[in-house]
Amino acid sequence: MSHSSQPAFSSGRLLRACLYAVLILFAVYYLLPLFVMLVNSVKTLDEIRGGNMMSLPKNFTFEPWLTAWSSAQIGVEPTGLSPYFINSILMVVPAVTISTFLGALNGYVLTKWRFPGDKVVFGLMLFACFIPFQIVLIPMARVLGAIGLAGTTSGLVLVHVVYGLGFTTLFFRNYYAAFPDELIKAAKMDGAGFWRTFTRILLPSSGPIIVVTVIWQFTNIWNDFLFGASFADFDSMPMTVALNNLVSSSTGVKEYNVHFAGAVLAALPTLIVYVVSGRYFVRGLMAGAVKG
Amino acid sequence: MSFLQIDKVCKSFGPINVLRDISIDVEEGGFLVLVGPSGCGKSTLLNTIAGLEKLTTGEIRIEGNVIDDLAPADRNIAMVFQSYALYPNMNVGQNISFGLEMRGMPKEERDAKVAEVAKTLQIEHLLDRKPGQLSGGQRQRVAMGRALVRNPKLFLFDEPLSNLDAKLRVDMRTEIKRMHQTFGSTIVYVTHDQIEAMTLGTRIAVLKDGIVQQYGTPAEIYNDPSNMFVADFMGSPAMNLIPATVNGNRVEMTRADGAPLVLSFDKLPATVSARNGKEVMVGIRPEAITDAAGRGGDKCIQAACRIDVVEPAGADIYAITVLGGKEVVTRLHQDWPGMANQSAELLFNLEKIVFFDPQSGERLR
Numbered sequence: 001m002s003h004s005s006q007p008a009f010s011s012g013r014l015l016r017a018c019l020y021a022v023l024i025l026f027a028v029y030y031l032l033p034l035f036v037m038l039v040n041s042v043k044t045l046d047e048i049r050g051g052n053m054m055s056l057p058k059n060f061t062f063e064p065w066l067t068a069w070s071s072a073q074i075g076v077e078p079t080g081l082s083p084y085f086i087n088s089i090l091m092v093v094p095a096v097t098i099s100t101f102l103g104a105l106n107g108y109v110l111t112k113w114r115f116p117g118d119k120v121v122f123g124l125m126l127f128a129c130f131i132p133f134q135i136v137l138i139p140m141a142r143v144l145g146a147i148g149l150a151g152t153t154s155g156l157v158l159v160h161v162v163y164g165l166g167f168t169t170l171f172f173r174n175y176y177a178a179f180p181d182e183l184i185k186a187a188k189m190d191g192a193g194f195w196r197t198f199t200r201i202l203l204p205s206s207g208p209i210i211v212v213t214v215i216w217q218f219t220n221i222w223n224d225f226l227f228g229a230s231f232a233d234f235d236s237m238p239m240t241v242a243l244n245n246l247v248s249s250s251t252g253v254k255e256y257n258v259h260f261a262g263a264v265l266a267a268l269p270t271l272i273v274y275v276v277s278g279r280y281f282v283r284g285l286m287a288g289a290v291k292g
Numbered sequence: 293m294s295f296l297q298i299d300k301v302c303k304s305f306g307p308i309n310v311l312r313d314i315s316i317d318v319e320e321g322g323f324l325v326l327v328g329p330s331g332c333g334k335s336t337l338l339n340t341i342a343g344l345e346k347l348t349t350g351e352i353r354i355e356g357n358v359i360d361d362l363a364p365a366d367r368n369i370a371m372v373f374q375s376y377a378l379y380p381n382m383n384v385g386q387n388i389s390f391g392l393e394m395r396g397m398p399k400e401e402r403d404a405k406v407a408e409v410a411k412t413l414q415i416e417h418l419l420d421r422k423p424g425q426l427s428g429g430q431r432q433r434v435a436m437g438r439a440l441v442r443n444p445k446l447f448l449f450d451e452p453l454s455n456l457d458a459k460l461r462v463d464m465r466t467e468i469k470r471m472h473q474t475f476g477s478t479i480v481y482v483t484h485d486q487i488e489a490m491t492l493g494t495r496i497a498v499l500k501d502g503i504v505q506q507y508g509t510p511a512e513i514y515n516d517p518s519n520m521f522v523a524d525f526m527g528s529p530a531m532n533l534i535p536a537t538v539n540g541n542r543v544e545m546t547r548a549d550g551a552p553l554v555l556s557f558d559k560l561p562a563t564v565s566a567r568n569g570k571e572v573m574v575g576i577r578p579e580a581i582t583d584a585a586g587r588g589g590d591k592c593i594q595a596a597c598r599i600d601v602v603e604p605a606g607a608d609i610y611a612i613t614v615l616g617g618k619e620v621v622t623r624l625h626q627d628w629p630g631m632a633n634q635s636a637e638l639l640f641n642l643e644k645i646v647f648f649d650p651q652s653g654e655r656l657r
């Protein structure tokens with residue numbers, strides 16, 4: 001018994017070691033760009049020009065970060081990225097809140113207040129998840145113009161809500177499909193109507209899927225470049241577009257350290273969201289997948 | 293006038309007729325059990341009473357008032373669900389008081405009511421827990437508390453014990469019966485378990501395919517089944533159904549060795565005598581076939597039968613023989629000395645025998 005299980009045990013160990021080696025390799029591969037960005041964002045420009053991209057900084061400086069944030073040239077104005085960071089926040093917060101709430105409401109209606117044709121409606125919403133955004137740019141621009149939201153943050157919020165709705169509805173529909181119908185019946189017997197059943201029973205039980213949806217929407221909307229570049233004007237430009245303008249501005253020398261700092265700044269919010277709630281993300285996705 | 297009247301109720305989902313012409317009356321303080329195999333429409337009937345499903349035709353009245361157009365919450369009915377349906381995000385106290393809150397009862401009054409119900413059900417120590425932290429039996433109590441606290445006119449239970457283990461199920465059964473006796477509430481109770489039906493109900497309605505097969509007291513259902521389905525469904529072990537031939541005042545069935553077993557009656561029901569020379573189905577409960585040590589009496593017929601299997605069950609012994617080509621369960625005394633693969637003298641109690649039409653399954657009276 002023991003002599004037959006011993007080799008199996010050590011070959012398991014070997015396999016595990018290989019697995020970890022591969023995983024570490026992948027991790028390094030993915031983390032390397034982040035490393036390059038971080039080290040070079042705290043070097044002086046001279047040091048970058050004269051040295052190795054991979055080397056650690058000799059003269060540590062926060063100057064590029066401050067420049068990127070508050071004084072770098074974005075297009076023609078030397079404002080830094082900060083106003084655009086605010087723009088992105090003003091766009092992301094309402095867009096995520098509204099699309100998540102509407103997705104929850106849709107999921108609730110599609111599973112618990114079913115109506116003739118509900119499957120078709122859901123099918124159409126799913127379809128919206130797979131429309132390439134390039135196709136809708138021109139029609140959307142015309143719609144925004146027609147309703148007077150062209151070039152505004154509200155316009156961007158609308159666009160992101162509309163195009164996020166397919167996914168948020170899908171998430172919540174699958175989650176609520178596994179939510180027992182008897183609970184809805186019990187609420188009816190208790191005298192709770194449509195809204196109170198939703199706000200008092202469904203929503204408070206939706207923690208994991210809300211986290212998933214918020215992360216998903218936040219990262220997508222924050223990182224969006226296409227809609228921002230297409231529909232925003234100078235005052236409503238989100239962070240991603242501003243970063244592009246910073247990096248590609250043609251005047252003067254290329255300040256790589258400032259560019260790196262700006263890029264990290266632009267990625268920071270999504271990074272923070274993941275770190276804070278990433279474990280719920282996996283848990284919520286699993287819950288939806290297994291039950292739905 | 294009856295308290296709850298279910299009057300010619302039909303319910304269909306599209307082309308499927310789930311309930312067909314159901315009429316049942318329950319008196320105030322009655323305990324009606326709806327029993328039948330899974331899928332026969334029990335829950336659907338309960339949901340129409342609750343107002344969770346609209347009925348297709350027919351009427352349901354409580355105290356003479358038609359309730360069909362009232363919303364579930366306005367019917368003054370409480371329901372205990374099979375899965376208990378406790379709100380997972382609320383603690384036990386909030387679960388119990390939610391219905392009161394929705395009705396706009398002030399907080400102090402609510403708290404007093406919850407405390408009272410919690411005391412009755414002995415769940416005071418659980419009030420701050422979430423449903424996820426409770427055992428099956430505790431959840432069951434909380435679900436009952438949520439129904440009790442509203443002090444409704446009518447309680448509906450949908451298979452409330454089917455998720456509990458066997459021991460707890462028996463305990464909770466007693467508890468529900470006690471609750472019914474204490475509060476005198478009117479109850480409609482759904483189960484697929486015929487033992488639950490027999491032990492709990494003051495009235496039983498046996499359903500099959502959305503049709504009431506028989507409606508009566510537990511004794512009527514047990515002793516006087518109206519067709520072979522009811523005879524077979526109610527009672528454990530089930531009633532023996534033995535093919536036999538009518539011959540004048542006698543009914544004959546074949547034993548395992550081919551010899552006829554003759555039951556001679558003083559008088560057969562007219563519908564049975566009318567089938568002279570033809571087949572009937574004899575229904576006889578296991579306890580009506582017993583060993584010679586039994587009481588016997590003049591209405592019994594003794595016959596030797598070969599015993600195939602002996603199953604001691606503590607208080608009794610179940611012995612199986614073959615009659616009319618079917619396995620027949622007999623219920624013998626604990627100290628019966630016989631053994632399998634031997635012949636034994638059995639007493640057939642003629643008073644307890646019923647007859648069915650073998651084709652339609654209907655009772656021949």
Ligand SMILES: Nc1ncnc2c1ncn2[C@@H]1O[C@H](COP(=O)(O)OP(=O)(O)O)[C@@H](O)[C@H]1O
Pocket residue numbers: 305308310328329330331332333334335336337
């Ligand atoms: N909403 C519905 N739509 C279509 N068919 C249904 C619906 N609810 C129940 N049924 C059908 O009605 C029949 C009776 O169901 P139900 O009342 O739940 O049975 P039981 O509670 O006796 O097991 C089943 O065949 C079921 O498939």
Ligand SMILES: [Mg+2]
Pocket residue numbers: 334335336451
């Ligand atoms: Mg059912």
